[in-house]
Amino acid sequence: MNWHEQGNMKAAMEELTRGQEQATRLQSMLKDMLPPENPSGPAAYLLIEVLSSFSKALSLLDLGRSAEANSPSSKGGVRRKMQSPRRVSCRRRQHPYTCRTTFLKTIEDGFTWRKYGQKNIYGAKHSRSYYRCIHKHGRGCQATRQVQRTEQDDSTFAITYMGEHTCADATKPRDQPAPHDNSSGSNTAANDRRATPPSPALGNPKQECEEEVVSNHSPSTPSSSQLLKLPELSAFEGSSPPMAQLMEAVSKQYCGLEMEFDPAEFKLEDMFELSQDEYNC
DNA sequence: TAGATTTGACCATA
DNA sequence: TATGGTCAAATCTA
Structure with missing residues (x-):
């Protein structure tokens, strides 16, 4: 990976980290606003999905960097204990x-x-x-x-x-x-x-486990950009300035990932496609 | 004291 | 046979 690609990746990670922090703040604020009898409304659910996307994107980027650093062509450093290549998790016990x-x-x-x-x-x-x-x-x-x-x-x-x-x-x-x-x-x-x-x-x-992936392409799971436009969340706009600002900030974090692609077409999960298999069970 | 957590042992799977 | 997943007795905690 050349310096330019590394720079892009680092910038992407920084943007994602910021977005994650802001989404976490939004989640905290949302928790205070939701009624105790139903603390996990649809907005909270959507935020979990947003946070999940941020976390996954960060992990993927980090994995990419780690793989790069551990590749035979990379230089020196202390060799870590070899990780098990086995991918067992839910496949080990075969349940439906x-x-x-x-x-x-x-x-x-x-x-x-x-x-x-x-x-x-x-x-x-x-x-x-x-x-x-x-x-x-x-x-x-x-x-x-x-x-x-x-x-x-x-x-x-x-x-x-x-x-x-x-x-x-x-x-x-x-x-x-x-x-x-x-x-x-x-x-x-x-x-x-x-x-x-x-x-x-x-x-x-x-x-089956191997068919289940974390993907916002699922018809039942709206994409990240869609999530931020759902009525439940948009209802916060205008009602609470800090909330609205956070909403906007989170939204910007998603859009802020645009580097060399069309933001109108880009979806966060597109970044995952190449390495999606890493997250299949 | 009831319920939650810890942890060693056992079992299933690759 | 090595490793991960679950069980269940022991221990902890409110």
């Missing part, structure tokens, strides 16, 4: 559930999880934690997730969701807040998570 990985700064996603295991992963710097939905027994919810800090950024979590939440009508988080189930009387790993979340892990039932 969906599998999807997101990269977030927080492990909180609105669902209530119970940690049931932790493993040191061969060749990985960080251990992996295993969570299952707290309603596994009460409602037979089969959703599980694996949480692991990324190698590139200790503050970023790679969260792999498997299975779907059946404990609540997660397919309609926008309209019908699921009834809270506090029968367990306590919360878990994230302590203050609600039981009425959007599902970052929702996918088509019975879809």
Whole structure:
């Protein structure tokens, strides 16, 4: 990679980082604005998707740089312990559930999880934690997730969701807040998570893991640019100056990635296509 | 004291 | 056989 490409990549990472920070702020503000009985409305769900896109883009760029740095042609440096090339995750145990990985700064996603295991992963710097939905027994919810800090950024979590939440009508988080189930009387790993979340892990039932990718091309998942134009979010415009400013800033971050392509045609996920396979399960 | 977390052991898979 | 995923007893915590 020449200096020009490196410069572009660095600039892209900086833009993405800024966008991520602003989206995080927006998420924080949104949390304060949403009613306690439905803290995870559609806008919150969309923000999770936006943050996920930022995180993924950053990770991809970082991976690209790492690969470059570790390539045989790159110079010196301390050789790190060889990473396992195995890509097992959800393929190891072959179940019919969906599998999807997101990269977030927080492990909180609105669902209530119970940690049931932790493993040191061969060749990985960080251990992996295993969570299952707290309603596994009460409602037979089969959703599980694996949480692991990324190698590139200790503050970023790679969260792999498997299975779907059946404990609540997660397919309609926008309209019908699921009834809270506090029968367990306590919360878990994230302590203050609600039981009425959007599902970052929702996918088509019975879809094979390798078919499930993090892609905003999905008809059910609007693209990032679309997300920012949805009524729920646009409703904030004008109602709250800081919110409107943040909205604009986040929107600009997406557009700010334009370098040598048509911004009218560009979608963030286009950046992922070449290395999308890295995120398939 | 009930529920959550930790952790070693066991099992499934590649 | 090595490794990842899950179980369940022990331990912790509110």
